[in-house]
Amino acid sequence: xxxxxxxxxxxxxxxxxxxxxxxxxxxxxxxxxxxxxxxxxxxxxxxxxxxxxxxxxxxxxxxxxxxxxxxxxxxxxxxxxxxxxxxxxxxxxxxxxxxxxx
Numbered sequence: 255x256x257x258x259x260x261x262x263x264x265x266x267x268x269x270x271x272x273x274x275x276x277x278x279x280x281x282x283x284x285x286x287x288x289x290x291x292x293x294x295x296x297x298x299x300x301x302x303x304x305x306x307x308x309x310x311x312x313x314x315x316x317x318x319x320x321x322x323x324x325x326x327x328x329x330x331x332x333x334x335x336x337x338x339x340x341x342x343x344x345x346x347x348x349x350x351x352x353x354x355x356x
Contacts, residue, residue, distance in 0.1 A: 264290040267318045271295060274316050278309050286310070286326075293320030300327045 268290045275283050280301075287298040295314075301307050307326050314322040 263318070264292065267293070267295070267316070270316050270318065271313045274313055275310065278312070280306050280309050282306055293318060294323065295319050295321070296323040296325060298325045300329045302329050304328050 268288055271288060271290075272283060275286075282299070282301045285299050286301070287296075289296040289298070297310050297313075301310065307324075307328055310326060311322065311324060313319060
């Protein structure tokens, strides 16, 4: 196999993976770094949810993928992790923290 043929096969595999992801509605496709070397596919970048990460990992079923390397990170907005679903509980917790004396 010549180097040119390997490059063409890698480009074709990457194109098929991009189509696969687009057809499944992965919104972060443009922000991903997808590296194809032979049949080894490496995903790098950040996705907005664990669901999209799983969709990316399903690329292992695209014909030609022999190995998939997952270096994806899931973006969890900081603001969402701090918000309580019930604002009145947030205030009670804040009052409780303030009333502690040593």
